[in-house]
Amino acid sequence: MTSIVLNAKKEVGAVQLAEPILDIRNLNVGFARNRLIAIDALDLTVRRGEIVALVGESGSGKSMTALTAMRLLPVGAGIISGEVRVHGRDLLALPPSAMNAVRGREIAMLYQQPKIMLDPTATIGRQIAEPLQIHRGLSLKDAWPHVIEALRDVGIPEPERRAMSYAHQLSGGMAQRVMIAAALSASPDILIADEPTTALDVTVQAQILKLLVRKRDEASLAVLLITHDLMVVSAIADRVAVMYAGRIVEEGETRAVLRSPRHPYTQALLRSSLLAAEEDGRLYAIPGSASAARGLSCGCRYHPRCQAARSLGIEERCRSQEPSLSTASASPGHQSRCWGVQVTAGGMQ
Amino acid sequence: MNMIDTSLANHRANPCPATPMLSVDDLVKHFRIRGRLGRQDLVRSVDGVSLDVMPGEVFGIVGESGCGKSTLARAILKLTPVDDGRVLFEGTDLATLSGARLKSFRRNVQIVFQDPYAALDPRMTIEQSLMAPLSQHRIGTPAERNAAIVAMLHEVGLDETFLPRKPSECSGGQLQRVVIARALLLKPRLLICDEPTSALDASIRAQILNLLMDLKSRFGLTMIMISHDLRVVRYICDRVAVMYLGKVVELASRDVVFSNPAHPYTKALIAASMLDSEEVGGLPEVPEGETPSPIRPPSGCRFHPRCSRREALCGQLPPRLDTVGGAHWAACHFPQSGRKPEV
């Protein structure tokens, strides 16, 4: 098992050459009413057959990134600038009607709470048939065998019976499988999975992740996996981007970022996610809260919570100037947005 | 030992001398759902569960979704009628409670739900949500209630600025604190936490767990921690029951469960949790196949279709929850310790 994954990772060079499916360029999204920039100058590329993880605490802008790509922004949110290219075509420039043809067909999405997203009044079979009816013009009757097959494919036991049941009768794991079946039923090229396993148990999580990996390999699916769980990232992601307050603060190959995180936020996130007792018997929790970054318009957005800035004595610079993404280690594409890293790197040179 | 009828006897034989705060005796809860052609199907959500919770301990219940953890919690809270078995809270059979006695039982046992957004009425302000338990139980004067609410908000790390807010104006972590505050306002002695941190992210999860542990010692709580996250259980629980398809398959102290699991399912769960994932890359081995439907659970040992250690006997005879050494119980014919199968 491990060897298979390692092989996949060895091919990273080849994956890098694969065609970009989703290409987000300099995306800025905000809420005018709250005077909030939710996504700040985000660049992100997901290539064919690649799983890119986007990690960060809630509120860091992960879901907004996903919703922008789907052109399903909540009321009040607006795109300030940027492009979301799928196969080179900017989705943000499409008329809404054209977007309906793209959703489900080229780009599909999974949600954290599949049960809320499933229609409580329709059988799950009907809901999986819907993309087939819309995009392939099949009748419900003709779509039905595909529905059963799709349910079986995502590992639903007794698919014929389950197809007739309703969302409330499903466990969270089953509902997420149903969502995957529905999302993939019209064979999109990129799947955006917004915390797809956060509410599930571990063996189910491992299976869903395995399912995503299988889909990546079988269908050369590009996956943007949004999560806050670094264990999930370490298990399946080819690359990872760490997000904080709307910005990418660290980015690179999974192994490089998780083995030798350079940004203080990535380090803290890794430490708190282990849930291992510290010397005082309590758990390590990142000090302060992400809301501290609200309303900051200059400097590093992490500086109100950053201990490294204090210990390195570079608080003044951190407060006044925002660092740019810069090379963090020898690993290709490993970048971080931190003065501290640049100082120590500069010191080493 | 092997000859003793398990379901009732095993925990009566519990070495712990104190009387349990809560005992669940051979509890059965089946849901009737309409299958095809109007046929009735039985969902065996909880199928003969026995366990004792001792005063002051943190008792963990882990298992995959659908194994009956929440149903068990609901039965313990008397939110759902049960089909068989009993739940005793401090010696009182919950089945006998109704009216005023049920209402006073509600003050003793409270629950924190998994999804704080769902656990609070979206149309009520935080103040209204917190006021409801106090006014419904006619506790204190309105002024005292206000004071109690504000004091409790401070206990959970929030402040009175949250009172006029709607749930949609708060973060998940903040709402979970509100839900905890609401549960603790009635000064319960047993707090059931049904996956309280599963919907929260890493740093918030650590904060909430730290908060729960603080509140546990400050309020002298006994806790049942339901979780699918073994990292949470490993950190917080004293004893752990592992459930699979409506049954308890292993029950032991935390250290024993994690260092020396006897049941193959427990081992699989520990592996899937990637507990010590210093190592980057690679998915863990998880049991093949899916959790079978609780409508038609497998014969014999319910884990046998997925078990790597199964033998012919497993498909025929359901293993009983039995000791594999001291206070370590497992429902497996071939537990890790190598005990011979009973016939």
Next chain:
Amino acid sequence: MTRLDADLGHIRAANPRRGIRSWTLISTRIFRVHWMLLIGAAIFSTIALTLLVTPWIAPFDPSSQNILKRLASPSAAHWFGTDQLGRDVFTRVLYGGRFSVAMAAITLILCAVVGTIIGAISARAGGAADELLMRLVDLLVAFPDVVIALFLISVFGPGYGTLIVALTITGWTPFARLMRGLTLEVNTKEYIEAAEALGCSRWFIIFRHIIPNTLGPIFAISFLRFGHKLITVGALSFLGLGVQPPNSDWGAMLADARNFMDRMPWLMITPGLAVFITALSVTLIGKGIELERNRGRDENASSPYLK
């Protein structure tokens, strides 16, 4: 101006969904409501306001007869002409509307309240009580409204009281059915379970949790049912069982006009049109609310921030 202000200033221009393309969009952009809701509300509030101030603005006394001017065609003095007793039809349409609309509104509100409460109780109670109440609903639905109303009126005699009671008894069922379904949906929410675990009383749960969380659809169906009520009230008056002379409403006016239909069609057309426009405007409001809710749901469906 900070960078934040500058950036946010572009949001309006940059959002591709922002352009104002048609008057329906003007409705949604400026008033932030669906155009059906906007138009319906505009028409209905005009009607309601006119009916409210009728005693001050009506050109004639509704019952003052003028035999010399019987069955006159519309003129500057008598906009809708006069009836067989020489009464001003315009005035009578206004006064008649006061009865019709008030009666429909009162019975509708009673139906909504009764139906909502019964539906919620039925769903919460479950079991035999639920079964019994739903069979009662089936039974009532099986008989046409007017037949049951006729029966009650024949027992208790005509009059506003009987009319209201009769229409309430026959009219609460759709609300009860809808409410039962909505309640079953809300019942699965954890906050209901939390309320039970906290020991909240069943009335607290129904009135503070369930009804507030189901009010939207109930509101929408209330508006959609208004037209139906208006027509039922009219039908009963048409049969001579509603308001009694010398008072009149739109249904009674239609009944009176039957004999002069070929000679004096406006006697029939004007109250008929009044019923139609009023019913239509309120239905538009209901439809608008429903679409508005669905629009919100569609957009929210994409958003984890469900309000």
